[in-house]
Amino acid sequence: MYHAKQLTVSTQGRGFTDITRDVREVVEHSGLEQGLCTVFLHHTSASLVLSENADPDVRRDLEAFFARMVKDGDPLFVHDAEGPDDMPAHVRTVLTQSSLSIPVKNGAPDLGTWQGVYVWEHRTSPHRRRVTVSVVG
Amino acid sequence: MYHAKQLTVSTQGRGFTDITRDVREVVEHSGLEQGLCTVFLHHTSASLVLSENADPDVRRDLEAFFARMVKDGDPLFVHDAEGPDDMPAHVRTVLTQSSLSIPVKNGAPDLGTWQGVYVWEHRTSPHRRRVTVSVVG
Amino acid sequence: MYHAKQLTVSTQGRGFTDITRDVREVVEHSGLEQGLCTVFLHHTSASLVLSENADPDVRRDLEAFFARMVKDGDPLFVHDAEGPDDMPAHVRTVLTQSSLSIPVKNGAPDLGTWQGVYVWEHRTSPHRRRVTVSVVG
Numbered sequence: 001m002y003h004a005k006q007l008t009v010s011t012q013g014r015g016f017t018d019i020t021r022d023v024r025e026v027v028e029h030s031g032l033e034q035g036l037c038t039v040f041l042h043h044t045s046a047s048l049v050l051s052e053n054a055d056p057d058v059r060r061d062l063e064a065f066f067a068r069m070v071k072d073g074d075p076l077f078v079h080d081a082e083g084p085d086d087m088p089a090h091v092r093t094v095l096t097q098s099s100l101s102i103p104v105k106n107g108a109p110d111l112g113t114w115q116g117v118y119v120w121e122h123r124t125s126p127h128r129r130r131v132t133v134s135v136v137g
Numbered sequence: 138m139y140h141a142k143q144l145t146v147s148t149q150g151r152g153f154t155d156i157t158r159d160v161r162e163v164v165e166h167s168g169l170e171q172g173l174c175t176v177f178l179h180h181t182s183a184s185l186v187l188s189e190n191a192d193p194d195v196r197r198d199l200e201a202f203f204a205r206m207v208k209d210g211d212p213l214f215v216h217d218a219e220g221p222d223d224m225p226a227h228v229r230t231v232l233t234q235s236s237l238s239i240p241v242k243n244g245a246p247d248l249g250t251w252q253g254v255y256v257w258e259h260r261t262s263p264h265r266r267r268v269t270v271s272v273v274g
Numbered sequence: 275m276y277h278a279k280q281l282t283v284s285t286q287g288r289g290f291t292d293i294t295r296d297v298r299e300v301v302e303h304s305g306l307e308q309g310l311c312t313v314f315l316h317h318t319s320a321s322l323v324l325s326e327n328a329d330p331d332v333r334r335d336l337e338a339f340f341a342r343m344v345k346d347g348d349p350l351f352v353h354d355a356e357g358p359d360d361m362p363a364h365v366r367t368v369l370t371q372s373s374l375s376i377p378v379k380n381g382a383p384d385l386g387t388w389q390g391v392y393v394w395e396h397r398t399s400p401h402r403r404r405v406t407v408s409v410v411g
Contacts, residue, residue: 002309002411004377035139036175036273038310038375042386044326050235052181052227057216061224062231064213069206069343076338079331087335090326094336098324098389099375101175101236103141103269110269112179115235132377132384136273136310136410137139172276173312173410187372189318189364194353198361199368201350206343238312238373240278240406247406249316252372273410274276 003030004134011046011121011129014085016059019131020116023102026133027109035137037109039100039117042130045089046121047096053116062120066092072124082123089122096120104135140167141271148183148258148266151222153196156268157253160239163270164246172274174246176237176254179267182226183258184233190253199257203229209261219260226259233257241272277304278408285320285395285403288359290333293405294390297376300407301383309411311383313374313391316404319363320395321370327390336394340366346398356397363396370394378409 005026011017019039027037041048052058070091073084080086100117102109111117119129142163146154156176164174178185189195207228210221217223237254239246248254256266279300283291293313301311315322326332344365347358354360374391376383385391393403 004308004379034141036173036271036310038377040375040377040384042384042389044324044386044388049231050181051231055216055218058224058227061214061216062228065207065211065228068213070339074339076342077335079329079335081329087332090332091336091339094323094325094370096231097234097371101177101238101375103175103177103271105141105269110177110179112181112267114181115179130386132379134310134377171278173310173408186368187318188368192353192355195361195364198351198353199365202344202348202365205350233368234371238314238375240312240314240408242278242406247314247316249318249404251318252316 002136004132007131009119009129009131011127013124013126014121016118016120018116018118023109023117023133027104027135030135032104032135032137033107035104035135037102037104037135040132041098044093045123046129047093048100049096049118049120050115051118052114085124092122139273141269144268146256146266146268148264150261150263151258153255153257155253155255160246160254160270164241164272167272169241169272169274170244172241172272174239174241174272177269178235181230182260183266184230185237186233186255186257187252188255189251222261229259276410278406281405283393283403283405285401287398287400288395290392290394292390292392297383297391297407301378301409304409306378306409306411307381309378309409311376311378311409314406315372318367319397320403321367322374323370323392323394324389325392326388359398366396
């Protein structure tokens with residue numbers, strides 16, 4: 001059995017959008033009791049992370065750490081057609097994930113207690129991001 | 138066909154635990170000849186890596202590199218409720234993997250000669266970590 | 275349904291080899307209309323990335339960034355049996371991906387407009403790399 005749904009996620013510029021509930025809804029709608037759920041983001045300047053879902057400071061600190069590690073406007077970068085955040089967005093994407101695979105158990109994604117599924121926007125301006133959630137089993 | 142098994146991995150604090158044999162056993166027990174094996178870790182302060190399995194110095198060097206790149210007690214971090222290694226553990230997790238997908242061939246995970254599957258504990262104290270190994274095909 | 279094919283990718287030393295077309299061919303050859311495609315690289319000193327496929331400067335900048343972040347011959351590293359690029363290759367692999375999962379839609383991998391699938395060679399000398407492309411659905 002295979003079922004997939006495409007989502008559109010509107011981001012507010014750099015930062016995290018929680019899509020855990022959307023992922024759960026696709027799995028529940030599929031009727032699959034057990035199997036594998038895969039989340040895929042169709043872009044190269046935003047990414048997916050499984051991150052701590054309780055304290056918002058964790059996301060704030062992740063963003064601060066990555067901003068310091070991959071500096072906007074770094075003169076090392078040649079590719080800056082879309083601005084100082086263009087190439088850093090590609091680097092951050094490669095350092096994180098474009099796909100996540102989560103086991104399905106009892107009809108729901110079997111996430112850990114503190115795991116949330118987030119789209120991490122790496123561009124400073126808001127974007128509409130395409131995400132596909134699929135289940136197989 | 139879908140088969141899954143949950144493992145509990147006891148870590149000794151920061152460092153690597155080889156779970157290659159456990160992953161292999163779940164695949165063999167499933168009876169699946171070919172398909173896809175996915176390993177998932179249900180936490181946000183430990184992660185999974187496919188790493189070189191011959192020379193222990195590789196794991197030592199990985200740990201040393203990450204310890205220097207993501208410093209414990211970095212004043213940049215706001216989130217430190219559980220100590221100076223709390224936020225670094227979340228950053229290291231995001232920089233590595235929470236899920237790994239490995240092809241199954243001839244009834245076994247088709248790993249490269251030098252690839253081992255490791256749980257990488259990022260907290261300084263020992264933890265019990267939940268891992269799910271699933272196969273589909 | 276499960277179908278898999280093994281590819282051999284000859285790299286020219288450090289840098290990127292585009293395998294998007296090869297992945298697409300395996301999916302098309304499978305006849306699968308919808309499902310999940312997984313790309314797996316069987317090595318610990320090269321990796322897979324989904325990266326921007328239009329401007330070659332993006333790959334140049336990725337390589338420059340990683341070369342600066344993970345320095346060849348860093349005295350921190352103990353493991354250097356195969357030279358100054360040996361341990362950096364393992365670190366770069368852990369910081370990127372060994373497997374990628376991509377949804378299949380209308381008989382083709384449903385990549386974003388700017389997403390290409392690349393093998394990233396992290397060793398300075400040319401290598402032959404084994405890659406498995408599988409589809410399930």
